Amino acid sequence: MQRILILFAHPAFEKSRVNQRLAAAVQSLDGVTFHDLYEAYPEFDVDIRHEQALLEDHDLVVLQHPFFWYSVPPLLKQWIDLVLEHGWAYGSGGTALAGKRVLSAISTGGREEAYRHGGHNRFTIGELLAPIEQTFVLCGMKYLPPFVVHGAHGMSSGEIEEHAERYRRTIQALRDEGSESAEDAL
Numbered sequence: 001m002q003r004i005l006i007l008f009a010h011p012a013f014e015k016s017r018v019n020q021r022l023a024a025a026v027q028s029l030d031g032v033t034f035h036d037l038y039e040a041y042p043e044f045d046v047d048i049r050h051e052q053a054l055l056e057d058h059d060l061v062v063l064q065h066p067f068f069w070y071s072v073p074p075l076l077k078q079w080i081d082l083v084l085e086h087g088w089a090y091g092s093g094g095t096a097l098a099g100k101r102v103l104s105a106i107s108t109g110g111r112e113e114a115y116r117h118g119g120h121n122r123f124t125i126g127e128l129l130a131p132i133e134q135t136f137v138l139c140g141m142k143y144l145p146p147f148v149v150h151g152a153h154g155m156s157s158g159e160i161e162e163h164a165e166r167y168r169r170t171i172q173a174l175r176d177e178g179s180e181s182a183e184d185a186l
């Protein structure tokens with residue numbers, strides 16, 4: 001079983017419709033550690049050693065957040081800036097994260113058709129996430145295809161539930177992947 005760390009970053013959790021439901025669908029799954037960054041660090045005083053120990057204890061890291069200005073919310077950026085230290089995450093001797101995997105799990109206000117060449121946002125989600133992908137690839141991690149919920153604003157509760165269920169299945173499959181391949185090898 002893969003150990004999964006969900007780094008959850010939403011600056012207004014009480015106002016969230018989509019991420020609240022997604023979080024509820026996965027936070028008590030076996031093998032999943034759910035870590036709410038805004039709850040842990042309301043003053044942005046990220047505990048670097050604690051975060052590094054958490055990363056060392058898990059195989060797969062999920063960055064779950066609403067898409068803000070084509071990027072991550074500010075506390076997650078602060079987390080990246082502080083936790084992924086030279087000599088630990090990358091650079092000379094920086095191999096702590098090598099071989100682990102990372103998944104972006106995001107919600108967007110924009111609809112899927114807006115995230116196309118020639119569309120309202122001009123670029124695909126994959127292209128817009130390239131700086132995040134490259135950040136973790138530089139740390140020797142494998143960046144998985146993102147889990148995306150598009151069109152968050154006009155979404156009905158029923159549609160949100162469907163995405164929450166899809167998220168739960170995705171996380172469970174990623175968690176169980178390692179053990180399945182281990183079973184195949186027997």
Ligand SMILES: Cc1cc2nc3c(=O)[nH]c(=O)nc-3n(C[C@H](O)[C@H](O)[C@H](O)COP(=O)(O)O)c2cc1C
Pocket residue numbers: 010015016017018019020065066067068069070071107108109110111152153
């Ligand atoms: C400061 C801010 C920036 C945002 N930037 C984007 C954006 O770049 N692209 C987009 O599609 N939606 C953007 N949105 C919309 C959010 O992604 C959307 O409200 C969120 O995914 C809904 O999830 P929630 O119900 O969990 O809050 C932005 C919202 C805020 C408040």
